[in-house]
Amino acid sequence: MEYDEQHLEALAVSLNDPKVREEYKAPYDGHKCSFVPRFLGGFIVMAGNIVFGDTPSYLKFRAVEVIARVPYHSWDSAAFTILTTCYSNAAKALELGHTSRFARMAQDNETMHVVVISELSAQEEQANVIIHTVIPMLFAFFYYWMSYVLYLLKPRYSMELNYLFESHAFEQYSLFLEQREHDLKRKPVDSEYLRWYGRHAKSHYELFELIRNDELIHRNRSIREIEEGHLR
Template sequence: MIKLLLDILVFVINTIYRGRPYPRFYVLETVERVPYFSYLSISHLYGTLGFCRRADGLKVDFAESWNELHHLLMMESLEGSQLSGDRILARTTVLLYYWIIVALYIVSPGSAYHFMELVESHAYNSYQKFLTEYETELKLEPTPANLPRKQTLVTLDLRTGTTW
């Protein structure tokens, strides 16, 4: 079932975004953030109900979500979200995907993590293929002025919960 869900997601994104790499990556990055939100939601629910309290897991899930946010900001700066249709599709997809991951995580956390791992692997392979295919052209392009830099954004210290 997990492989089928991934195949559907990949087919839809590849079909709609053929020849449009930055909007495709924008949708992928939007989708990639969802599992971490799902894990955080369920972890908070379990903690509230007294089932378990996994502070370290919450920190890791938040840090991974924070990392994906930076990827999303980069795709937005490269105009991956320029068309409203791309934003609508990404947000609609994540609504469905969020609840699928929540249900999967409640039933089988290992399966939910495996599904996320497959999505991440697909995204990584997509980026690698794109970089290999367009390496020469990309090296000639100037860096977009509005590209967010991680060091200029707030840095979160997950050990103490402070920012600087």
């Protein structure tokens, strides 16, 4: 199925239905990741929980989204690097093209997340410059190069690492929606960037509901890239 803006938005909205979401989620719940991504993913999640806390919050999500967008940029950069050395291999170029198309759409989507959540967090919670700005940037720098090197060496590992991180993000957003449903539903969203992106949400609840769905889409797509033969 083509990964484009129209499909992404329609899919994200459809996943608001619990039955549809569970049917979409279930086939990839049991994916067994390799040791390397399991080890690295466990470390990143554990370190993030230590620094930003176990409880989901606006500021924790801002940090998560600063980090979450970088693998997609690193894949696009790594694919560009690889293509520079094997541009005469049409099959390889097609393989890299699939990854780049997915990565570019996903990084735009994740950028929307971090920009809009940053707007909301500024209204809701008091940020600490070191914890909520400097440390997420250091995490992102580390995660970018980890994803980049893994993609060069073994792309499957990089995708599986993203699968684990996006799984964690999906779980955190789901918990946030459950814990703060009433409060989130009464707060309106007014974001020029969100409108420019082309997404519409009347309340914080609707926004976070769609962001949760985005993370699930990214989680599943990471494994589909492997299953469809675009990666090894």
